[in-house]
Amino acid sequence: MFFRKGEEPVPLAPAELARWAEELYAASATEPPLRGAIFTIEQLELHAKALATAHVLGRRRGGGQLLKRLADSQRVIAQCHDLVSGAHAAGRHLTPAAEWLLDNHYLIEEQVDLAKRHFPRGFQRQLPSLKSGESSGLPRIYDLILELISHVDGRVDGEALGRYIAAYQSVTHLSLGELWSIAIMLRLALIENLRRVSLSMSWQRAHRESALAWAQRIDAPGDTHDTPLLVLADMVRENPPLSTAFVAQFTQALQGRSATTAFVLAWLEQRLAERGQTIEEVIRAESQSQAADQASMANNIASLRFVNATEWAKLVEAHSATEEILRAEPAGVYGQMDFATRDQYRHVVETLSRRFHLGEEEVARAAVALAAARHAAQSEDVGAHVGYLLVDDGKPHLERALRGRHAASLPPRLALRELQLLGYLGPVALLTAAIAAWPLIQSWRASYLAWPALALCAALAASQCAIATANWFASILRRPRTLPRMDFERGIPDACRTIVVVPTLLTGSKRISEIIEGLERRYLANRDPNLWFGLLTDFGDAAQKRVAGDDALLELAAGGIAELNGKYGDGAHGRFFLFHRPRLWIRRKAAGWAANASGASSRTSTPCCAATIGIASAASWVTFHS
Numbered sequence: 250m251f252f253r254k255g256e257e258p259v260p261l262a263p264a265e266l267a268r269w270a271e272e273l274y275a276a277s278a279t280e281p282p283l284r285g286a287i288f289t290i291e292q293l294e295l296h297a298k299a300l301a302t303a304h305v306l307g308r309r310r311g312g313g314q315l316l317k318r319l320a321d322s323q324r325v326i327a328q329c330h331d332l333v334s335g336a337h338a339a340g341r342h343l344t345p346a347a348e349w350l351l352d353n354h355y356l357i358e359e360q361v362d363l364a365k366r367h368f369p370r371g372f373q374r375q376l377p378s379l380k381s382g383e384s385s386g387l388p389r390i391y392d393l394i395l396e397l398i399s400h401v402d403g404r405v406d407g408e409a410l411g412r413y414i415a416a417y418q419s420v421t422h423l424s425l426g427e428l429w430s431i432a433i434m435l436r437l438a439l440i441e442n443l444r445r446v447s448l449s450m451s452w453q454r455a456h457r458e459s460a461l462a463w464a465q466r467i468d469a470p471g472d473t474h475d476t477p478l479l480v481l482a483d484m485v486r487e488n489p490p491l492s493t494a495f496v497a498q499f500t501q502a503l504q505g506r507s508a509t510t511a512f513v514l515a516w517l518e519q520r521l522a523e524r525g526q527t528i529e530e531v532i533r534a535e536s537q538s539q540a541a542d543q544a545s546m547a548n549n550i551a552s553l554r555f556v557n558a559t560e561w562a563k564l565v566e567a568h569s570a571t572e573e574i575l576r577a578e579p580a581g582v583y584g585q586m587d588f589a590t591r592d593q594y595r596h597v598v599e600t601l602s603r604r605f606h607l608g609e610e611e612v613a614r615a616a617v618a619l620a621a622a623r624h625a626a627q628s629e630d631v632g633a634h635v636g637y638l639l640v641d642d643g644k645p646h647l648e649r650a651l652r653g654r655h656a657a658s659l660p661p662r663l664a665l666r667e668l669q670l671l672g673y674l675g676p677v678a679l680l681t682a683a684i685a686a687w688p689l690i691q692s693w694r695a696s697y698l699a700w701p702a703l704a705l706c707a708a709l710a711a712s713q714c715a716i717a718t719a720n721w722f723a724s725i726l727r728r729p730r731t732l733p734r735m736d737f738e739r740g741i742p743d744a745c746r747t748i749v750v751v752p753t754l755l756t757g758s759k760r761i762s763e764i765i766e767g768l769e770r771r772y773l774a775n776r777d778p779n780l781w782f783g784l785l786t787d788f789g790d791a792a793q794k795r796v797a798g799d800d801a802l803l804e805l806a807a808g809g810i811a812e813l814n815g816k817y818g819d820g821a822h823g824r825f826f827l828f829h830r831p832r833l834w835i836r837r838k839a840a841g842w843a844a845n846a847s848g849a850s851s852r853t854s855t856p857c858c859a860a861t862i863g864i865a866s867a868a869s870w871v872t873f874h875s
């Protein structure tokens with residue numbers, strides 16, 4: 250390199266600098282920046298439809314080409330950054346694109362790290378790849394994103410991206426994996442384009458340094474008048490490339506210096522005339538090239554920031570054909586679930602699609618069809634929800650339907666549970682026997698009375714080790730399954746209104762004040778119109794049913810609830826309730842119901858009691874279970 254970071258700038262010899270510049274120039278000629286014709290959004294939509302028609306998928310899936318390309322891009326960009334940093338340290342004039350790279354190199358490094366972290370090595374094999382063309386063997390979605398960046402000069406925005414993807418899917422649907430990979434493919438494609446722009450900047454920087462070195466030799470003071478001519482002769486013999494960067498820098502360095510330099514510029518003008526160019530045209534072309542590099546660098550960096558700021562989950566759901574099919578289930582529950590649950594359902598569809606070699610839309614339609622059949626027979630049954638067929642006991646129904654078998658031909662649920670139990674206890678028994686066998690064999694000479702005791706002790710000790718080993722393997726083979734959840738982000742609907750009840754003991758006035766204050770904090774953090782709050786209270790253990798001071802504590806708690814209802818009342822009825830349970834005589838000892846839950850004021854519960862004291866009579870909708 251011409252400059253090394255952290256060291257004094259050491260210029261290379263003109264011949265070495267020229268060779269290095271030629272290598273960069275040749276590499277840049279084969280990989281120019283992604284600059285196609287700039288399209289409007291309508292033209293992008295037409296181009297996306299044309300791509301969907303032209304794309305032909307191959308059977309072979311790519312390996313790690315994209316990760317290798319990413320590592321190479323990181324290396325090239327880092328080298329260009331070092332070159333620009335060295336030029337800046339030496340006081341050289343930087344182009345606008347070089348200044349952009351110098352100021353935003355940290356962002357590019359951050360995006361490269363994110364790309365490596367979010368793009369596992371085996372993930373590319375799961376994406377459909379192209380059979381032919383320049384992107385043969387690469388993922389289809391990567392080629393789609395490259396085309397987008399090429400025709401917007403690296404400037405990506407949400408509206409253009411959304412309409413571009415929607416236009417493509419109007420002809421051919423993208424898989425869920427491809428939709429989720431849009432963000433990572435954007436990062437990879439933008440970094441690839443930055444690599445190409447950096448490569449162009451590098452050879453241009455090298456050509457400028459080469460031109461400056463020749464100009465300094467020509468204009469160097471000497472004892473004889475023919476020194477510049479000798480340097481020009483050397484320059485003619487070495488024949489440096491007369492690129493726009495070289496000519497612009499060379500002309501600027503020698504313009505108006507002396508009569509000898511004027512002769513050199515005349516020679517340069519003659520050489521350019523042989524190619525049908527003038528110095529003015531070359532300088533104008535260099536200015537346009539710098540402007541194009543600056544625009545590309547700025548647009549790509551701005552798009553990297555866009556990738557960070559975009560909520561990709563919304564884009565995936567908006568353009569997923571699987572999402573649209575699942576939302577059409579007759580029960581109407583899928584659309585009311587939270588994003589994590591919906592995403593879990595979609596991943597199951599994706600997994601079944603790969604397993605049975607079917608389209609994701611076909612799997613989703615099969616699940617919705619089975620749920621619709623159950624909904625028509627019994628709309629309130631749990632099997633009417635598509636989630637029962639994707640993540641619950643109805644999944645074997647769906648698998649048999651996908652295989653072409655009758656969906657009702659299932660083994661009994663009890664038999665399945667027995668097989669699962671056998672699958673756990675069988676390895677435990679085998680491991681226990683294997684571990685306990687060795688000490689029992691060693692103690693075969695023991696007496697008939699001692700040997701059974703030794704066998705029992707060995708089996709007990711071995712079983713502990715066997716159970717721990719089986720549990721460890723089970724945690725590796727079976728992942729924990731999260732429960733499906735509803736989405737109450739926009740509020741709790743009327744059909745799901747609920748009450749949060751806090752169990753506690755009435756032990757003193759200070760304790761009651763803390764309880765009431767805690768209940769108020771819970772309300773202020775969850776001010777939903779369909780959410781109520783209550784206290785489930787008991788007195789402490791005592792030798793008799795009533796103790797002096799109980800009534801005062803109960804009145805203090807009731808007063809606190811009444812005060813909260815007066816402070817936050819909505820005009821209809823109170824939002825806070827008090828549920829109190831009296832002492833009962835249990836086994837010749839008076840005990841409170843909440844004796845085992847003493848101090849559990851931070852826990853929520855469903856009220857289940859034999860007697861209640863309500864502050865507001867509007868709690869008739871609350872259901873109590875005994």
